[in-house]
Amino acid sequence: MSEPRIALITGANRGLGHATAAELHRRGLRVIVTARDADDAAEAAARIGPDVRSHPLDVTDPGGVERAAARLGPVDVLVCNAGVLLDAGDDPLSVPLERVERTLRVNLLGGWRVAQAFVPGMVSRGWGRVLFVSSGTGSFSVGLWTGAPAYSVSKTAVNGLTTMLATCTKGTGVLVNAVNPGQTRTRMVPTASRTPDEAAADIADAATLPDDGPTGVFLRGDRQMGW
Numbered sequence: 001m002s003e004p005r006i007a008l009i010t011g012a013n014r015g016l017g018h019a020t021a022a023e024l025h026r027r028g029l030r031v032i033v034t035a036r037d038a039d040d041a042a043e044a045a046a047r048i049g050p051d052v053r054s055h056p057l058d059v060t061d062p063g064g065v066e067r068a069a070a071r072l073g074p075v076d077v078l079v080c081n082a083g084v085l086l087d088a089g090d091d092p093l094s095v096p097l098e099r100v101e102r103t104l105r106v107n108l109l110g111g112w113r114v115a116q117a118f119v120p121g122m123v124s125r126g127w128g129r130v131l132f133v134s135s136g137t138g139s140f141s142v143g144l145w146t147g148a149p150a151y152s153v154s155k156t157a158v159n160g161l162t163t164m165l166a167t168c169t170k171g172t173g174v175l176v177n178a179v180n181p182g183q184t185r186t187r188m189v190p191t192a193s194r195t196p197d198e199a200a201a202d203i204a205d206a207a208t209l210p211d212d213g214p215t216g217v218f219l220r221g222d223r224q225m226g227w
C-alpha cells in the first residue's frame with residue numbers, strides 16, 4: 001500500500017483553513033496544520049486528531065517559511081489558504097496604499113513565497129497538488145469588488161500567479177489551481193450562510209484532483225469558472 005499523501009495548509013488555525021485541514025485528515029491524508037502562532041497551530045492540530053502535525057508558519061516571514069520547509073521536508077499537497085481582508089468599505093480612489101501593500105504581502109506574496117519553498121520539491125518528485133484559495137471578488141468574469149479593492153486585486157493577482165505556476169509545472173505531475181469557496185461564515189465573513197465544512201469539502205476536492213485532473217483552472221465546486 002502506498003504511503004498517505006502529506007498536505008500542508010496555511011492559516012489552518014481557524015476558518016476555512018482549519019475546516020480544510022480536518023476534511024483532508026478525514027480523507028486519509030497526513031495533515032500539517034500551520035499558523036502564524038505556534039500555540040494556535042498546535043491547538044488546532046490537536047482539535048483534528050492526535051496524529052496531526054503542526055508548525056508555525058507566518059507566510060510573510062521569509063526566514064520562517066525557509067525554516068518550516070527545511071524542518072517539515074517534502075509536502076505533496078499545498079493549500080495556500082492564509083489571507084486577510086483589511087479594506088472592506090474602502091474605495092479604489094482613496095484606500096490607503098499602505099493597506100493595499102499589507103494585503104498583497106499576505107494574500108499574494110505569502111502564497112507565492114510558500115509555493116517557492118515547496119513546489120520545486122514536488123516537481124522533482126513528479127507529483128504534487130497546489131491550490132490557492134482565491135475568491136470570486138478577484139474574478140474579471142464576475143467583476144472585481146470595488147468595495148474591498150486591495151482584497152479583490154490581491155485575489156486577481158493570485159489567479160494570475162496560479163496560471164503562471166500551472167504553465168511552468170505543466171507535464172511534471174504537479175497540478176496548480178485556484179478555488180473560489182464562495183461566501184462562507186468565518187471571522188472574515190461572519191454573516192455568510194455557507195458553513196466552513198461545506199466550503200472545505202470543495203476545497204479538499206480541488207486539492208486532491210486525480211492525475212488526469214485539470215491544471216491552471218479556477219474551480220467553484222466541481223465546475224470551472226472564468227478568471
Ligand SMILES: NC(=O)c1ccc[n+]([C@@H]2O[C@H](COP(=O)([O-])OP(=O)(O)OC[C@H]3O[C@@H](n4cnc5c(N)ncnc54)[C@H](OP(=O)(O)O)[C@@H]3O)[C@@H](O)[C@H]2O)c1
Pocket residue numbers: 010011012013014015016017035036037057058059060080081082083084106110133134135136180181182183184185186187188189192
Ligand atoms: N470566508 C469567505 O467567505 C471567503 C470567500 C472567498 C475566499 N476566502 C478566502 O479563504 C481564505 C481563508 O479565509 P477565512 O474566511 O477562513 O478567514 P479567517 O477566518 O479570517 O482566516 C484567515 C486565516 O489566515 C491566517 N493568516 C492571516 N495572516 C497570516 C499570515 N501572515 N501567515 C499565516 N496565516 C495568516 C489567519 O491567522 P490568524 O488567526 O493568526 O490571524 C487565519 O488562520 C482566505 O484566503 C480568504 O481570502 C474566504
